[in-house]
Amino acid sequence: MAETLTDKQRDKALAALNGWVYDESANSISHVFKFKDFSEAFGFMSRIALAAEAANHHPDWSNSFNKVTIILTSHDAGGLTQKDMALAKIIDEILI
Amino acid sequence: MAETLTDKQRDKALAALNGWVYDESANSISHVFKFKDFSEAFGFMSRIALAAEAANHHPDWSNSFNKVTIILTSHDAGGLTQKDMALAKIIDEILI
Numbered sequence: 001m002a003e004t005l006t007d008k009q010r011d012k013a014l015a016a017l018n019g020w021v022y023d024e025s026a027n028s029i030s031h032v033f034k035f036k037d038f039s040e041a042f043g044f045m046s047r048i049a050l051a052a053e054a055a056n057h058h059p060d061w062s063n064s065f066n067k068v069t070i071i072l073t074s075h076d077a078g079g080l081t082q083k084d085m086a087l088a089k090i091i092d093e094i095l096i
Numbered sequence: 097m098a099e100t101l102t103d104k105q106r107d108k109a110l111a112a113l114n115g116w117v118y119d120e121s122a123n124s125i126s127h128v129f130k131f132k133d134f135s136e137a138f139g140f141m142s143r144i145a146l147a148a149e150a151a152n153h154h155p156d157w158s159n160s161f162n163k164v165t166i167i168l169t170s171h172d173a174g175g176l177t178q179k180d181m182a183l184a185k186i187i188d189e190i191l192i
Contacts, residue, residue: 038154042145049138058134062158 002074002081013085018092027080028073029088033095035066044068044094051090057083098170098177109181114188123176124169125184129191131162140164140190147186153179
């Protein structure tokens with residue numbers, strides 16, 4: 001099980017990400033993405049699903065047509081870990 | 097745009113489905129599905145995504161590891177239509 005990040009580690013990792021928002025009450029980071037249509041949104045989700053499965057770390061997420069909301073936290077560790085930041089980074093890179 | 101269903105039409109369609117719950121306040125039907133793991137859950141979602149795109153009618157849904165929550169309504173029609181019932185039927189059939 002990964003260790004939870006210190007505030008300093010978290011802030012440093014967040015600063016290296018693109019538009020992710022820290023939710024203190026949920027101990028998570030989140031991001032809402034909008035696409036042209038469902039096909040583009042689900043294509044994005046499919047690429048994340050493959051990366052998440054490879055990393056054995058999975059998002060909590062929802063989708064409505066062209067909108068994808070992603071929440072990352074490490075349920076087993078009870079907060080944010082390096083795994084969340086690594087998955088967020090992968091998601092950012094999928095969008096480049 | 098499809099017409100919204102009458103109460104009678106809705107109840108008849110719901111009776112032919114497997115475990116879908118009508119939410120009067122949201123004018124939608126929903127179903128929570130649980131799987132062995134993320135791979136099985138996302139495989140299920142992928143099959144629904146293909147069917148939804150083919151039908152040009154898409155679910156509002158969320159996923160957390162092995163759990164998939166699906167909400168169906170016809171936003172453009174402002175309620176439940178035959179499109180929702182048809183997509184629910186397809187989802188039921190994917191699980192058989």
